Amino acid sequence: MVKVVEEVNSLSLAEQKELLEEIAPELLAKKKGEKKSKLPPLPDAERGKVVTRFPPEPNGYLHIGHAKAAIIDYEYARMYDGKFILRFDDTNPENEDIVFYEEQRKDLRWLGIEWDKEYNTSDNLKKHYELALQLINQGDAYVCTCKPREIKERRLRGEECSCRKRSKEENRELWKEMHNEIPPGGAILRLKGDMRSQNTAMRDPTLFRIVEAEHPIQGDKYRVWPTYDFAGAVEDSLSGVTHPFRTKEYELRDEVYFYLLEKLKLRKPHLMEFSRLSIEGMPVSKRLIKPLIEEGKVKGYDDVRLPTLRGLKRRGILKEAIRQFVLSQGISKSEGVVTFDQIEAINRKLLDPIAKRFFFVPNPIKLIVKDAPSVEKELRLHPTEDLGYKKIKTGKIFYISKSDASNLREGETIRLKDLFNVTVEKIGKEVEGRFAGMEVKAEYEKIQWVTEDHFPMIIIKPDLLFKGGKYNEESLKEIGGFVERNIEIVKEGEVVQMERFGFVKIERLGDRPLGIYVHR
RNA sequence: GCUCCCGUGGUGUAGUCCGGUUAAUCAUUCCGGCCUUUCGAGCCGGCGACCCGGGUUCAAAUCCCGGCGGGAGCACCA
Numbered sequence: 001m002v003k004v005v006e007e008v009n010s011l012s013l014a015e016q017k018e019l020l021e022e023i024a025p026e027l028l029a030k031k032k033g034e035k036k037s038k039l040p041p042l043p044d045a046e047r048g049k050v051v052t053r054f055p056p057e058p059n060g061y062l063h064i065g066h067a068k069a070a071i072i073d074y075e076y077a078r079m080y081d082g083k084f085i086l087r088f089d090d091t092n093p094e095n096e097d098i099v100f101y102e103e104q105r106k107d108l109r110w111l112g113i114e115w116d117k118e119y120n121t122s123d124n125l126k127k128h129y130e131l132a133l134q135l136i137n138q139g140d141a142y143v144c145t146c147k148p149r150e151i152k153e154r155r156l157r158g159e160e161c162s163c164r165k166r167s168k169e170e171n172r173e174l175w176k177e178m179h180n181e182i183p184p185g186g187a188i189l190r191l192k193g194d195m196r197s198q199n200t201a202m203r204d205p206t207l208f209r210i211v212e213a214e215h216p217i218q219g220d221k222y223r224v225w226p227t228y229d230f231a232g233a234v235e236d237s238l239s240g241v242t243h244p245f246r247t248k249e250y251e252l253r254d255e256v257y258f259y260l261l262e263k264l265k266l267r268k269p270h271l272m273e274f275s276r277l278s279i280e281g282m283p284v285s286k287r288l289i290k291p292l293i294e295e296g297k298v299k300g301y302d303d304v305r306l307p308t309l310r311g312l313k314r315r316g317i318l319k320e321a322i323r324q325f326v327l328s329q330g331i332s333k334s335e336g337v338v339t340f341d342q343i344e345a346i347n348r349k350l351l352d353p354i355a356k357r358f359f360f361v362p363n364p365i366k367l368i369v370k371d372a373p374s375v376e377k378e379l380r381l382h383p384t385e386d387l388g389y390k391k392i393k394t395g396k397i398f399y400i401s402k403s404d405a406s407n408l409r410e411g412e413t414i415r416l417k418d419l420f421n422v423t424v425e426k427i428g429k430e431v432e433g434r435f436a437g438m439e440v441k442a443e444y445e446k447i448q449w450v451t452e453d454h455f456p457m458i459i460i461k462p463d464l465l466f467k468g469g470k471y472n473e474e475s476l477k478e479i480g481g482f483v484e485r486n487i488e489i490v491k492e493g494e495v496v497q498m499e500r501f502g503f504v505k506i507e508r509l510g511d512r513p514l515g516i517y518v519h520r
Numbered sequence: 521g522c523u524c525c526c527g528u529g530g531u532g533u534a535g536u537c538c539g540g541u542u543a544a545u546c547a548u549u550c551c552g553g554c555c556u557u558u559c560g561a562g563c564c565g566g567c568g569a570c571c572c573g574g575g576u577u578c579a580a581a582u583c584c585c586g587g588c589g590g591g592a593g594c595a596c597c598a
Contacts, residue, residue, distance in 0.1 A: 040534090055598090056598095057597085057598055059597095059598085092597065094597090095597070095598080148595085148596065151595095152595080155595095156522095185596070198522080198524090199523065199594090200522080200594040201523095201594075205595095206596050208596085211596085225596090227596070227597085227598085232598085248525065249525095249592050249593065250593090250598090251524060251525060251592075252525090252592080275526080276592090328532075328533070328546090328548095332533070333526060334528095334590095334591095335525090335526065335591050335592085336532065336533095336590090337531090339532085339548090339549095341548075342531080342532065345547080345548055346547090348561085349560090349561070352560060352561055357558075357559090383556080383558080384556095384561090418557065418558090441557095442557085444557090446557050447558090497558085498558095499558040499559060500558045501559080520559075
């Protein structure tokens, strides 16, 4: 066994591949197709007939949690050659903001998601009113004029209130008044469920309430708005969604969902839940993030420490990495906290073949090589991929990182990577060395360097926003150093690899380039 | 408090519905080796898990009961 391993290891990579091709070509083939992780099959699904939907509320920027839902919905639609609907669940005019309809579309487009149909729930209020009236006429819904506190208490105790006994005529009358004179909070439409149900969601949930705020799209056309329970179920059914997904915290509401559709005699979709995605130290909640933005501790919703799509994008996380990550999580209901390095690992694999290589020297120390020959040559921008070349020209002055310098010993020979060897002569505030030949030798330590022709550069290194449940004051560090002038050849926004330092997204070029540390 | 969901190696997942072809999947982390003028990747190898206790059964990660642990809901928010 050990012998076989040794034998295989003694072969070059190409030889190994060749041999594998001979013995078991299917193993290689599998390797290639493996990239796209697959979701488990959908129950009751037929090719061409699956319809899914992503229903965000236009009240903020999309984050990784939304991405999970959107990607799963979208992927399933694709998997079954079905349809994917983008539906803005804009049924609370107090929360919605016109800008987020478009901002969320942008976030989705960035993710590479395309939708077959788009509409707003608020476009269908007329229909919702019709259905509400149907429920009233069937005696399945009633207008409740109790105080919110009383409703809550009765719900807790499982007691019915007298509003429940109202006649259909009375309910119709009050329903009409809800659209006109009744002030907000004065009345709601409730489903006649079961006040003694074990499931508190079934204790006559609210279907419609009065909200007077101006709606970003409907203006002041409506003042009676459906709640999530009503709008969600009705829209899924009416829009032809076959497999709606939602996160686990809605699970108790399933009963309401189906009971409502039953009473309305509407088609029942195959509803499913999955766990919420949470990443350690990167909360998604606006409750936590907003104050930090207001205090100036977080720069905005595209701050690199945030799990918003914009934050991740700015941080140098590729959309494909997000997709693969989400799919790797699947639709399990078990909740857990994922660490960010899972995303980083995927991102690194995607980035590695396309990131150009450069030298960045953090905390530079001067290295003088008095007898250094002047060298001018071209170097590959990537060790194995064909990404082009960069030109270098060197003199007698170099800069190396403090950490490399501190490892040097006098008399030792090291190699300035891609250049030549240097024997260390004197170590002080500066390092002095002597040219020691061009030949590459395996035993020489290879270190990165820049010449006098460099830019000072700052690299911002994000860390966990929250540590131990508290804001991490150390969550944004700056690393100063020198970068080779060749960095000019990349585009702003491009991710490069600073050798032996890490992947860095070039945020800004110029005389003082700015970078964001992506990951090692 | 009540109700619901979940509990597989350090981490995340597959398998659980329809008990047995599973030596329990895959990824990540970690460790060792090969390759390499960086790191990583790649290649080879390794460590490592079915929450606990009962029961049913020839056979249980899988079914049943009871604990324990985690999460969620109990809004006129989604």
